[in-house]
Amino acid sequence: MNDSGAEISERAQQMLRALIERFVVDGQPVGSRTLARDAGLKLSPATIRNVMSDLEELGFVASPHTSAGRVPTVQGYRFFVDTLLSVKPLDQRAIEKIRAEFDVEQAPKDLVESASGMLSAITQLAGIVTLPRRDHPLFKRVEFLPLSENRVLAVLVSGKDEVQNRILKTERTCSAAELQQASNYLNKLFSGKDLDEVRTTLLREMQQTRSDMNEMMMTAIRMADKVLEKNADEDFVMAGQTNLMGFHELCDVEKLRMLFDAFNEKRDILHLLDQCVHGEGIQIFIGEESGYKMLDECSMVTAPYTVDGRVLGVLGVIGPTRMAYERVIPIVDATARLLGAALNTKE
Amino acid sequence: MNDSGAEISERAQQMLRALIERFVVDGQPVGSRTLARDAGLKLSPATIRNVMSDLEELGFVASPHTSAGRVPTVQGYRFFVDTLLSVKPLDQRAIEKIRAEFDVEQAPKDLVESASGMLSAITQLAGIVTLPRRDHPLFKRVEFLPLSENRVLAVLVSGKDEVQNRILKTERTCSAAELQQASNYLNKLFSGKDLDEVRTTLLREMQQTRSDMNEMMMTAIRMADKVLEKNADEDFVMAGQTNLMGFHELCDVEKLRMLFDAFNEKRDILHLLDQCVHGEGIQIFIGEESGYKMLDECSMVTAPYTVDGRVLGVLGVIGPTRMAYERVIPIVDATARLLGAALNTKE
DNA sequence: TCTGGCACTCTGACTGATAGACTGCCAACC
DNA sequence: GGTTGGCAGTCTATCAGTCAGAGTGCCAGA
Numbered sequence: 001m002n003d004s005g006a007e008i009s010e011r012a013q014q015m016l017r018a019l020i021e022r023f024v025v026d027g028q029p030v031g032s033r034t035l036a037r038d039a040g041l042k043l044s045p046a047t048i049r050n051v052m053s054d055l056e057e058l059g060f061v062a063s064p065h066t067s068a069g070r071v072p073t074v075q076g077y078r079f080f081v082d083t084l085l086s087v088k089p090l091d092q093r094a095i096e097k098i099r100a101e102f103d104v105e106q107a108p109k110d111l112v113e114s115a116s117g118m119l120s121a122i123t124q125l126a127g128i129v130t131l132p133r134r135d136h137p138l139f140k141r142v143e144f145l146p147l148s149e150n151r152v153l154a155v156l157v158s159g160k161d162e163v164q165n166r167i168l169k170t171e172r173t174c175s176a177a178e179l180q181q182a183s184n185y186l187n188k189l190f191s192g193k194d195l196d197e198v199r200t201t202l203l204r205e206m207q208q209t210r211s212d213m214n215e216m217m218m219t220a221i222r223m224a225d226k227v228l229e230k231n232a233d234e235d236f237v238m239a240g241q242t243n244l245m246g247f248h249e250l251c252d253v254e255k256l257r258m259l260f261d262a263f264n265e266k267r268d269i270l271h272l273l274d275q276c277v278h279g280e281g282i283q284i285f286i287g288e289e290s291g292y293k294m295l296d297e298c299s300m301v302t303a304p305y306t307v308d309g310r311v312l313g314v315l316g317v318i319g320p321t322r323m324a325y326e327r328v329i330p331i332v333d334a335t336a337r338l339l340g341a342a343l344n345t346k347e
Numbered sequence: 348m349n350d351s352g353a354e355i356s357e358r359a360q361q362m363l364r365a366l367i368e369r370f371v372v373d374g375q376p377v378g379s380r381t382l383a384r385d386a387g388l389k390l391s392p393a394t395i396r397n398v399m400s401d402l403e404e405l406g407f408v409a410s411p412h413t414s415a416g417r418v419p420t421v422q423g424y425r426f427f428v429d430t431l432l433s434v435k436p437l438d439q440r441a442i443e444k445i446r447a448e449f450d451v452e453q454a455p456k457d458l459v460e461s462a463s464g465m466l467s468a469i470t471q472l473a474g475i476v477t478l479p480r481r482d483h484p485l486f487k488r489v490e491f492l493p494l495s496e497n498r499v500l501a502v503l504v505s506g507k508d509e510v511q512n513r514i515l516k517t518e519r520t521c522s523a524a525e526l527q528q529a530s531n532y533l534n535k536l537f538s539g540k541d542l543d544e545v546r547t548t549l550l551r552e553m554q555q556t557r558s559d560m561n562e563m564m565m566t567a568i569r570m571a572d573k574v575l576e577k578n579a580d581e582d583f584v585m586a587g588q589t590n591l592m593g594f595h596e597l598c599d600v601e602k603l604r605m606l607f608d609a610f611n612e613k614r615d616i617l618h619l620l621d622q623c624v625h626g627e628g629i630q631i632f633i634g635e636e637s638g639y640k641m642l643d644e645c646s647m648v649t650a651p652y653t654v655d656g657r658v659l660g661v662l663g664v665i666g667p668t669r670m671a672y673e674r675v676i677p678i679v680d681a682t683a684r685l686l687g688a689a690l691n692t693k694e
Numbered sequence: 695t696c697t698g699g700c701a702c703t704c705t706g707a708c709t710g711a712t713a714g715a716c717t718g719c720c721a722a723c724c
Numbered sequence: 725g726g727t728t729g730g731c732a733g734t735c736t737a738t739c740a741g742t743c744a745g746a747g748t749g750c751c752a753g754a
Contacts, residue, residue, distance in 0.1 A: 147487075153504060153510060155502055163512040239611075246604070253598045
């Protein structure tokens with residue numbers, strides 16, 4: 001694949017842009033006459049045809065059949081978003097509107113849901129947001145509360161005041177004082193330590209000393225496991241999937257089914273999103289670039305969202321390849337920033 | 348609508364059954380010759396035609412056009428499920444298989460998800476299960492734990508040891524003793540009382556005495572609200588929605604979109620499920636009977652699930668009107684029982 | 695009451711024929 | 725040399741027409 005950016009004339013680029021912009025709005029192959037009208041250049045259709053022929057040679061456009069107009073290829077879109085696109089940042093009013101939707105009182109999970117809902121509402125595509133992940137959560141404190149004869153409620157506070165509950169059945173009735181003692185012990189020893197470390201330490205200790213506290217410690221370990229595991233197995237939230245049904249390139253029921261199955265299955269999509277975490281800023285997969293069959297006719301525009309410069313997750317939009325990238329990109333970008341900011345107040 | 352059960356001959360009933368059974372498998376209008384072969388009666392197509400004509404008169408079948416076979420109407424299906432259907436209970440092996448899927452260790456929410464997944468997997472339709480609701484949850488106890496200078500973790504235990512957490516920011520730093528005192532007070536006063544009652548009592552008291560404890564009490568109220576609200580605004584879990592894309596009567600993208608939008612919107616579906624709670628046992632909505640346009644070509648088979656004879660929720664299956672009712676009904680029935688049983692061990 | 699037969703109807707698939715929308719190429723023009 | 729108008733060629737979409745297949749309704753006879 002030769003990077004033929006230099007070979008392509010200014011005029012040809014302008015035409016490619018016009019062609020894509022036109023194709024994005026109505027999804028029909030674009031002919032030379034239409035383009036002559038649209039492109040803004042004062043050229044006859046015949047000239048346009050010559051240029052289009054060059055663009056086809058370069059692989060930026062293709063024609064479905066002899067007497068249809070031209071359609072942008074994946075390579076065409078790629079060139080478009082990489083070098084032709086001028087994204088104008090969202091105007092302040094639009095940004096404020098999004099910010100207003102983020103209620104800082106909301107829990108992280110709700111913020112994430114707001115974000116995906118907003119992405120889909122504004123772009124009229126499908127919005128997708130991964131849940132924020134915290135790496136290396138810290139052990140803060142644990143508390144054991146007696147509930148009934150032999151049932152104890154364990155409360156584990158970790159990281160940024162993330163709380164986990166678990167009810168455990170004990171073999172004998174523990175007094176409140178006993179439980180207090182157990183939690184005091186654990187808190188004094190581990191408060192502020194890395195949760196993962198706490199977990200292994202406890203495990204080791206349990207093997208050595210067969211103490212009365214084993215039950216409590218075991219529970220603490222299990223809860224720590226749960227926090228850590230929740231971390232590992234990431235998840236995402238989607239909204240507006242049905243918006244995709246409006247695009248006739250996706251109207252085939254088989255394709256739709258594959259797509260929606262992938263949304264439900266989550267695994268493949270997560271894997272794809274994972275690749276976006278590492279990239280800096282906006283990341284775009286066009287058509288087959290994703291490598292997943294069900295996304296062949298789709299594009300994905302993503303941006304990581306950060307708090308304190310640490311990437312907590314990714315959000316973005318899934319739509320047909322012919323989406324209005326110049327409109328979608330600033331929206332995704334702004335939403336990522338604002339979600340990061342909203343999560344920041346949670347500190 | 349005349350209940351013409353008496354007017355319809357034994358033979359006609361048998362034919363209606365054969366017609367529906369045939370139509371269910373391939374979705375094509377059924378002609379007289381096919382039926383003559385299928386029905387098991389030794390009759391010529393001509394005779395069948397006469398009977399079909401009667402059935403059409405009665406509104407049980409209809410023909411899409413002159414020279415197509417007959418198709419069952421909603422009324423036809425209704426008669427079929429009400430009087431023609433002989434549901435054979437699920438065999439023990441199948442039941443065991445379902446039971447095995449329910450891990451009694453799972454939380455209620457996970458059990459519900461297993462159930463919907465199983466319903467969709469076994470029937471190859473969409474499975475739906477409402478979350479179990481507890482009515483009139485009791486206040487059990489509340490606990491306040493200091494986290495940092497002016498942050499307190501509140502833990503509310505209600506009903507069957509349902510736990511709610513909330514972090515509150517206090518204006519001044521509260522000592523552990525102070526917090527202990529507050530929770531002791533509330534627990535002594537309200538333990539075992541109806542949560543709703545606790546809530547109103549607290550509200551009243553707060554208006555009368557402007558005490559230092561207001562902040563704690565306010566939090567307790569808010570958490571109670573959350574428990575109660577979670578109760579009111581029920582929710583459901585679905586699985587296998589994409590299975591519905593396989594049926595050509597639903598292949599129209601517009602219809603699919605309406606349907607999936609309704610699944611996401613939840614409100615209408617919830618309203619429908621609500622009607623199933625009151626009915627005893629299996630409840631079936633066929634086609635337009637539901638009263639919702641997006642379900643015009645769908646049927647819904649539901650059963651309430653109970654613990655200790657109290658209805659906690661509803662589960663069921665959504666599929667095209669031409670579903671194999673005699674197969675689906677026992678599955679829904681058994682799953683409801685088993686889910687109830689699995690939840691029972693949670694007591 | 696059941697059945698075979700016949701006329702009739704409607705669908706779906708196939709076939710041309712035609713209009714419309716393009717392209718590609720060529721010769722002329724600036 | 726770049727640009728243009730014109731023209732031939734090509735592909736699609738659409739519409740009417742035909743035909744086989746499937747099914748019904750009705751009638752007369754068993």
